[in-house]
Structure formats: C-alpha cells, structure tokens
Amino acid sequence: MTLFLCKKHGRQGFIEVCEHINSELSSNIFCENKPLTFWSNVYACDACWQNFEIDKFENHPELKGKEYSNIDDGFDENGLAFKGYYEVYNQLNRNTWCAKCVAEIQSKSN
Numbered sequence: 001m002t003l004f005l006c007k008k009h010g011r012q013g014f015i016e017v018c019e020h021i022n023s024e025l026s027s028n029i030f031c032e033n034k035p036l037t038f039w040s041n042v043y044a045c046d047a048c049w050q051n052f053e054i055d056k057f058e059n060h061p062e063l064k065g066k067e068y069s070n071i072d073d074g075f076d077e078n079g080l081a082f083k084g085y086y087e088v089y090n091q092l093n094r095n096t097w098c099a100k101c102v103a104e105i106q107s108k109s110n
C-alpha cells in the first residue's frame, strides 16, 4: 500500500475523494459517501455518483479489486468497462487525504 505523509500523523494510508468531498473535508465535514466499486479508498459524492453513472460499473463485480496499475486498454472482454471506469476516475478531480485525518473528521461530524 502506498503511504501518504501527513503533517500531523506521519506516514499513513490515504483515501482519494472527489472535489466536492474535498471541500467538505476542508470544512471539517465528512458526509456519507460511497467508495468507488473497484477502489475502496476512492470516494465519490452522490452528485458525482449520479453524474458519472458510477452505478453502471456495479454490473461488473468481476473487476473489483483489480490493481489500478493493471488497468489499461489491453483488457479483452472487460476492456470497455475498465476504460470507462478509468475515465470516471480521472474526471473526479481527486484530492488525497490522510486516512487518519478523515477518520477524525468523520468521528467529530457524527
């Protein structure tokens, strides 16, 4: 697992979030948001989930857990799904957050 260097917590795991969750986190809020199907540490808000029709990827559970680095256009029967997913991933305008910082924000905002 790639580690993230947090000013407060040192080396930590991290999550990636869409730009909307990023602005929430910047205001010390973390709402209920769904992790993306294939990468459990990538979170998208409801608006992004609908906007990018992320639900359609739920129909490909066999793709779950594939490494990000293994995803390219070379996949045969699932290639299209991967490509579409990768495009969504790229359009989320992601920001990286320390997992521990997010957990703290989440426990405070509950």
Ligand SMILES: [Zn+2]
Pocket: 018, 019, 020, 021, 044, 045, 046, 047, 048, 049
């Ligand atoms: Zn969003």
Ligand SMILES: [Zn+2]
Pocket: 006, 007, 008, 009, 010, 012, 098, 099, 100, 101, 102
């Ligand atoms: Zn931290």
